[in-house]
Amino acid sequence: MDILVKNTNRKFLPVILGTDANAYGIAKSFHKEYGITSLSLGKAPLLETKKSNIVKVMTFHEFDHDDNFVKYIEEVGKTYHQYYEHLLLIACGDRYTELIVNHRDVLDNYFVTNYISNEMKEKLENKEDFYQICEEYGLDYPKTFIITKANKDNFTLPFDFPVAAKASNSIEYVDLEFEGKKKGYRAENMDELRQILDAVYNAGYTGSMIIQDFIPGDDSTMYVLNSYSDRDGKVKMMCLGHCVSEDYTPHGIGNYNAIVQQANKQVYARYQKFLEDMHYTGFSNFDMKYDVRDGKFKVFEINIRQGRSSYFTTASGCNLVKYLVDDLIEHKQMETHYHDNPYLWLHIPPKLLLKYVSKDSYAQVKQLIQEKKYDTTLLYKEDRSLFRAVMIRRFYHMAYKKYKLYFNKRGI
Structure with a gap:
């Protein structure tokens, strides 16, 4: 197996499972913080990580199937373990998270990870069980x-x-x-x-x-919480985002296209207690909606990883991968950080957001754009090329068409 990533710093290599925008956001976070290139593994190449200078991609046939995953991930582990002290494994999708949890017996020989047990994963990812857990721990849900x-x-x-x-x-x-x-x-x-x-x-x-x-309200009532819990189950980072535009495409409903970072002490306190009482470890990602009828934030689900839009955390000045590295590689003692720095993350062009954003969020969004307090996942000055420029331009052009076709259409 060829070595695609030859960083000067050999202390650790980020090995990212996935080739989508989530994977690129993680690679960008590592590059911004440490100036290193990541390795991305997946079953198919996707445009978001293609021909990048900050992440190199390897794809394998049916990589998300257990037998193939074990075979290929072990090959990667054996090869790269010769060149780096630590291989830091990070999942960017539910299936890859499941594969990590299910195959720790192989992975622990080569990789460093921080994920919950399979038993806890099954309870949290099954929404029926999750809502029962919400009842036990006092989390509001619809x-x-x-x-x-x-x-x-x-x-x-x-x-x-x-x-x-x-x-x-x-x-x-x-x-x-x-x-x-x-x-x-x-x-x-x-x-x-x-x-x-x-x-x-x-x-x-x-x-x-x-x-x-169905909780009333448009995009401006949606929120997403990112958190990192260390190996001892102690929360070390919390970052709440206020969604100001969702993805309306049929396969994208539930994803976010624009988020403003917004702190909330009550939300931070409640979810920290929940995570620590559960002895949860690793990244967590909660989707929730504010119910104006009773003034409560009601949770829909938990992802036992960082979410697709989690780059909003890094964009707002809280680089989420630093907590992972400080915990698993540097073994540092960390104080809990409750992030509070209003900043706009975008996965669509600013002009498109201003056209479709709700009237309740318009003024804040416009001000942040005027003040240049915004960032995107895909645009990165350290990763410029003609291919990426054309690809991102085409991606944004399609976004205009998708909003025109699907905006506010969530029925059958």
Whole structure:
């Protein structure tokens, strides 16, 4: 196996599982903090990490299948372990996180990681179990009703429409293909809800469907919390973001395209207690929505990794990978950092955001843009090339078309 990454600093090498925007954001964070190039591994090359100077990509056939993953990751481990003191392994997707958790017996021979146990992962990633845990630990979440394949034709909801609908088992759901598929749905009435359920279950889904009271409000009521907990289960970094524009494409619903960093002491305190009581370790990422009806932040899910838009944390001056390195490589004693530095992260052009942002967020967003207090994941002055310039320009051009086609369309 050829050595693609030959950093002068041989103390550690970031090995990133994934080739998407999340992976590029992590690589950019490492480059900004340490001036090093990362290695990205995946099953297919994606534009976000292609022909980059800060991350080199290796792809393997069906890399997300257990047998292939073990085979290839061990080859990478054996090869690069000869050149670097530590190989720091980071997942940028649910499936890669699952593979790390399931194959620690192999990975621990070559890589340094900080992820929770498989038992805790199963409980937190299954939304039914997660909401039960929220009950136990006092986290607010939307009113929820569970539908299974057995009862999908005979049920009565305990709350009114509109409702949100999503698969409880996201890993099973992601592999399904059917017309009209979305990451999440909004149903205005029972007929629409039944159409959604029929489409999902007819496609072969076997898990439960989560039906929730739809919390009123537009993008400006959505929030995302990033956190890092050290190997001892102590929270060392918390960074809250206020979503000001979501992704509206069918496969992108639930992702964010623009976030303003915004601190909240009450949120920080509540979620720190939750994570530490659980003895959670590693990155965590919570999606939540502010419910104006009762003044509570209500959580939808936890990702047991940094999220797709987590570069907003680094953009706002809190480089998330530094906490990982200080903990796992440098073994430093860290004080807990509660980030508070309003800054705008973008995954779309500024002009497009100003066209579609809600009136409640417009003034703040416009001011941050005018003051040049914003950053993007893909644009990086240290990683310029003609290819990347053309690629990003095309990516932004498509964003205009997607907003025109999908904006505020979350139904069937």
